[in-house]
Amino acid sequence: MALQVVGSRVKRYDGLAHVTGETKFADDWYAPNQLYIKALRTPVHKGRIKKLDTSEAEKAPGVACVLTAKDLKVNIFGWGGDQPILAAESFRHEGELMAVVAAESEDAAWEAVQKIKYEIEEETPVFDMLEAVKPDAPKVRPEGNLHMWGNRPYRQIVFGDIEAGFKKADTIVESEYHHGSAKHAQLEPHVSLAVPEAGGKITIHTCSQCLHFHLGALCGIFGLPMNKVHLVGGTVGGGFGSKNDIHTDHITGIVALKTGRPAKWRWTREEDLKYSSNHGAWHMWFKDGVTKDGAIVARRQELSRSGRVPFAQSLRGRQALLPGDRPVLGSERLRPGLLRPHQQAARQLDARVRHHAFQLCHRIADGQDRRDDRHGQVGDSVQECLS
16 A cells, blocks of 8 residues: 655645744733733742732732632642642742732733732752752752652662673773753743633633643642633644643633633743743763673663653663663663752653663563563563562
């Protein structure tokens, strides 16, 4: 059968609308009588909120509502389910939301934000992941700076007999590498418009990359079933993984449901660059056993990441187990330091992750069962030691 797409020039279904400027992105949507949102953010990297007085902001011209943590029934979200929507008592990074203001214009909302009075007790932050894992390091979170996998502060994956592999090696190569954090720098900043509908429903025009995943999270925040929350999206002005996190939809939705009016929140470029999710930094230690013909026959590694995205960390570790086409024995540990609440994938890396995770299912060390898992997940031939 002749292929109809592969090897052919295929027109983009949305190409003409893009080049003629007819495409409507999230910020192009407008609803009559809509409110505009601005936020008060934490000014330092770590501390406790001792006072938060919004009384003057509530009386400012054009203000429809002011929200703080005490106004929310649900004040938690995020992939790990541990990120506050609005900081209540303490905060873990500069730029966390303390309060949001909805007003008749962006200028009115921002002027009201300036009227909010607050007092903060600043605490010692920690920025280096290797410093964060030391016993005497300042705690980023009450439970500590390491993500626990069962009763261990790391995840261990054993693949074959690592010591036997090192005995076969002619040379041992040991080295450390550091990969700094990176910003996605997508063209479209985070933005959404929430419109309340009849019957207690709500429609949100969003720039999300993960409509289905975000729908479930938003329903939990709003206390609504899925058939009452309508997400309109799919047209994303650049994402690369940055829009895997909820940044604006939850706030616009809460405001719209509270006021009964449409509400839009669009981040400035400065807000997007400083406070949105980014690709976290990595520290990597490798010990490789190599033969004279260039084959890597053993690898031991430790990976540390300045963030908490367990799924991504699992894939990164599997990727590093097999750097080439030869069978490799290896083991790895992940010690994700919890320094920042928002760490996300960067799409230019994930293609390689899926590729090497797929390789892992085919290039198995001698004596291991082979398994073809075409979803890029590790098969039965890899033993994950989590206990």
